[in-house]
Amino acid sequence: MSELSRGISQLAEALDGAQRVAALTGAGVSAESGVPTFRGDKGLWKGFEPQQLATPGAFSRDPAMVWEWYDWRRGLIAACEPNPGHRALARLEAELADFWLITQNVDRLHQKGGSQRVLEVHGDIWTLRCFEECGYQVLEERTGIPELQRCPDCGAPLRPGVVWFGEGLPEETLHQAGLAAATCQVFLVIGTSSVVYPAAGLADLAASRGAQVFEINPDPASRIRGVTVLQGPSGEVLPEVVAALEARRKGPRT
Ligand code: BJW
Ligand code: ZN
Numbered sequence: 593m594s595e596l597s598r599g600i601s602q603l604a605e606a607l608d609g610a611q612r613v614a615a616l617t618g619a620g621v622s623a624e625s626g627v628p629t630f631r632g633d634k635g636l637w638k639g640f641e642p643q644q645l646a647t648p649g650a651f652s653r654d655p656a657m658v659w660e661w662y663d664w665r666r667g668l669i670a671a672c673e674p675n676p677g678h679r680a681l682a683r684l685e686a687e688l689a690d691f692w693l694i695t696q697n698v699d700r701l702h703q704k705g706g707s708q709r710v711l712e713v714h715g716d717i718w719t720l721r722c723f724e725e726c727g728y729q730v731l732e733e734r735t736g737i738p739e740l741q742r743c744p745d746c747g748a749p750l751r752p753g754v755v756w757f758g759e760g761l762p763e764e765t766l767h768q769a770g771l772a773a774a775t776c777q778v779f780l781v782i783g784t785s786s787v788v789y790p791a792a793g794l795a796d797l798a799a800s801r802g803a804q805v806f807e808i809n810p811d812p813a814s815r816i817r818g819v820t821v822l823q824g825p826s827g828e829v830l831p832e833v834v835a836a837l838e839a840r841r842k843g844p845r846t
Contacts, residue, residue, distance in 0.1 A: 599822040600829070603806050604836035606778045612690040613780070614772040615681065616794050617826075620783020620809060622701050624675040624827035627668065631785050632811075636665075646756045651723065655749040659740040662752045666717055667735040669699045677782075678705030680830035685709060687837060692772035696784060696791050698754045711769045713761050713791050719753030722746060729753065761790065773798040781807040783826050786814045795819075 593601075607613060619629040619636075628636040637645070644650055651658045682705050685691045693710050695702055698717040702710050721729035722743040730750075741750045755761055769791075773779060779798035786792040795816050799805050805819045808829050812821045822829050 596822055596824055596829070599806070599820055600832050600836050602820055603778075603780075603822065603833050604840055606804050606806070607684070607688065607833070607837050608840050610688070610777040612692075612772070612776045613684070613688050613778045614692040614694060614769075614776040614794075614798065614803075615684075615780035615782060616769075616773075616784060616791065617681070617693065617695045617697060617702070617782045618784025618786075618791075619697060621677050621681075621695075621826050622672070622675075622697055622699055623783065624677060624825060625672040625701055627672050627697075627699055627701070629783075631787070643757060646754075647758055648756055649758075651749070651751055651756075655723070655751075656740045658751075659749070660738055662717065663736065663738050669701075669717065670735045672699070672701065674701045674705030675827040677826035677828075677830045678702055678707070680834045682706030682708075683834045684837075687834070687841075692769070692776070694769045694772065694791070694794065696788065698752075711765050711772070713755070713765055713769055715752075715754040715762065717752050717754055720750040721753050722748050723751045724748035766790065769794060770797065773803075774801050776803050779803040779805045781805065781809075781814050781816070781819070782830070783809060784813065 623629055630636050645658055645661055678701050685707055693707050695712055696714045698714055700716055719729055720732050726746040728743045728745045743750055773794040774797055781795045795805055795814055799816050805816045807814050807819050808822045808826050810825050
């Protein structure tokens with residue numbers, strides 16, 4: 593049995609026996625849908641420092657440029673479909689009694705793939721809101737709007753509803769994510785480089801409270817002690833995990 597097959601069986605067994613399960617996903621989960629990741633050779637920010645574009649300071653200095661970059665990304669994401677990894681996570685939600693999906697992704701592909709209980713800790717790219725926080729926000733699903741848009745209430749530039757560096761994460765969502773991590777028996781870390789905090793700290797929190805931690809990534813990145821690694825792309829590994837879980841549940845109990 594290969595190391596990957598062994599990991600898949602271990603994870604299926606752990607999921608089968610768990611009361612509560614939580615998963616943290618990152619850009620790698622959407623890679624097989626065609627959404628570029630942030631870091632690494634094919635990273636979205638290759639040639640750019642993330643800090644150049646994903647900060648409130650960058651937006652203040654050059655809102656039109658940052659707007660244009662997000663407009664380009666929205667168009668790219670709009671052309672992408674959920675992959676078998678997204679769909680497998682939606683199956684897990686249906687299969688398990690208490691499953692929390694925590695995502696750093698802003699693309700909404702988890703929801704498009706059928707997940708209903710999604711905690712978006714870095715916001716989403718489809719909501720636009722007033723940069724001056726006057727309270728105006730709107731869901732904008734059109735893409736290809738290259739001109740900077742302005743708030744109809746106060747005239748300030750509109751910004752994407754994502755969380756930039758140096759900004760706080762949505763409080764209630766982060767609270768729910770922390771609660772899920774602290775109280776689950778199994779925590780999955782999928783397709784993230786685990787460098788951006790506080791999201792990266794959720795796996796440590798889960799491990800410190802006794803959860804079994806599994807990582808799915810072709811290039812594993814978390815440094816959690818005792819983590820079981822399922823090395824491979826999530827669009828291939830996750831469907832196998834679901835199949836193994838369903839086979840256990842259908843098969844004769846021993
Ligand atoms: C595959 C695959 C396949 C490829 N299958 N896998 C503690 C220590 C140090 C620093 C800090 C700290 N606490 C806070 C900070 C500062 C900062 C931070 O973490 N900096 C570090 C980089 C050093 N954090 C913040 O600023 C956060 N805010 C904050 O802490 O506020 C405090 C505060 C409180 C109260 C008031 C005010 C302030 C905010 C962080 C926001 C992050 N935002 C971004 C941009 C979102 C908008 C946008 O999309 O443009 O979020 S940054 C970017 O990184 C994006 C992602 O969600 C995030 C994580 O990236 P992810 O998902 O891990 O992607 P990659 O590309 O890094 O990795 C992809 C992985 O996939 C790789 O491992 C591949 O191997 C793998 N892969 N193919 C499976 N097929
Ligand atoms: Zn406004």
